[in-house]
Amino acid sequence: MLTVDSLQVTYGGAVEAVRGVSMEVPDGAVVAVLGSNGAGKSTLLRTISGTLRLHRGRVDAGSVRLGDLDLTRRDAGQIVRAGVVQVPEGRRIFGRLTVEENLRAGGMGNRDRAAKAEAVARVHDLFPVLRERAGQRAGLLSGGEQQMLAIGRALMASPRLLLLDEPSLGLAPRVIGQIGEVVAEINRQGTAVLLVEQNATMALGVADRAYVLDVGKVSLSGNARELAQTDEVQRLYLGHTGDAPEQRTDRAPLRSLSRWSA
Ligand SMILES: Nc1ncnc2c1ncn2[C@@H]1O[C@H](COP(=O)(O)OP(=O)(O)O)[C@@H](O)[C@H]1O
Ligand SMILES: [Mg+2]
Known part of the structure; x- marks a missing residue:
């Protein structure tokens, strides 16, 4: 089980990219993280994979643990050896x-x-x-x-845990469907997956659990199927397959979803 607890991350001592995020990825599960551009999704994955420093980011508070092992501030090589491997944004x-x-x-x-x-x-x-x-x-x-x-x-x-940062970005709908099937198959073969996506259709289709990040905080979390059925997620996220990320302006409406926060 990967456990992220009250994580706070800044860049250059100023930009607060992740502000008190807690989440769990149980062994063998697929967990999705949704959120619009700038929500802190990549920062979260970089922190878990130990590549944050390459981007001049720093963990200010909180922790990342894999079972009993504290991964916070370990280097990327140690984290890969612990079984956590990232596919970065942009391949x-x-x-x-x-x-x-x-x-x-x-x-x-x-x-x-x-x-x-x-x-x-x-x-x-x-x-x-x-x-x-x-x-x-x-x-x-x-x-x-x-x-x-x-x-x-x-x-x-x-890997025991695979971290995927927006694998569907820029791909045609048919190919995005294939990526979803691949994630499901990797998981069937025993690997847990933390899937960061703006494509909610694909991500919620394959995930067990999902979290929505909004300006560095978890605004909504729960069972993926249940989340997909809420009117707000349908309206804000579903049907937005393959849109250019800069056209997404879901920030204000997302706050209204926080009443479902776990
Ligand atoms: N290397 C960096 N240096 C400074 N600020 C950054 C850096 N990377 C990301 N940020 C900022 O951190 C916030 C979260 O970014 P990011 O984690 O890339 O979000 P997402 O992956 O959800 O689009 C944004 O405000 C972004 O501008
Ligand atoms: Mg990103």
């Missing part, structure tokens, strides 16, 4: 390397050859296109294929 694959080389880069922490081969086979079964395109430059893949490669690369580290 960040190595465009000039081949698909296969990208996957191998994700398995670098794993010295065991047999385990590595098994991980590649598992990724290839999940994404047959990565097997077909193994020798091709990753930069030549479509956006959806690049996202699948980014997810596949993260899976090479055999």
Whole structure:
């Protein structure tokens, strides 16, 4: 179980990006985090994965724990070894390397050859296109294929918990549907997933539980299916598939949802 407790994060000592967030990701669960642009979703994932410092951010208060292990302020390598692996916003694959080389880069922490081969086979079964395109430059893949490669690369580290930052961003609706199916399958194979999304249709379709972040705070949380049925989530989030993020202006109406806060 991942437990985030009363987390406060700032950038440059000034911008309060996360203001007292608490949440849980039980072992083997899919938990979604929804919220408009600037809500603090990426900051939350960066804090969990230990990459916050690369963005000049700092944890001011609160903690992140994985079971009994305190992950707060640990470095990214230790956190990967603890089983928590992030797919960053914008995919960040190595465009000039081949698909296969990208996957191998994700398995670098794993010295065991047999385990590595098994991980590649598992990724290839999940994404047959990565097997077909193994020798091709990753930069030549479509956006959806690049996202699948980014997810596949993260899976090479055999995570217990996979952190996904807006995997649907910029993808066509059909491809977004495939991403949702992939998340469900990864979860069926035993990996917990913390899924950050602006696409609520996909995220609530696959998640067990969901949290809505609004200007750095949790404004709403609960069972994903129940949240999806509320009028407000329907109106604010559902049907907004693939919209340009800067067109989203849900901030004021979201506050009215806070009465459902857990
Ligand atoms: N590297 C950074 N330096 C300074 N401010 C940042 C940085 N990254 C994000 N922020 C600010 O922190 C807040 C939350 O951003 P972010 O976590 O990226 O939100 P989201 O992922 O939900 O769009 C925003 O006000 C954003 O401008
Ligand atoms: Mg973000």
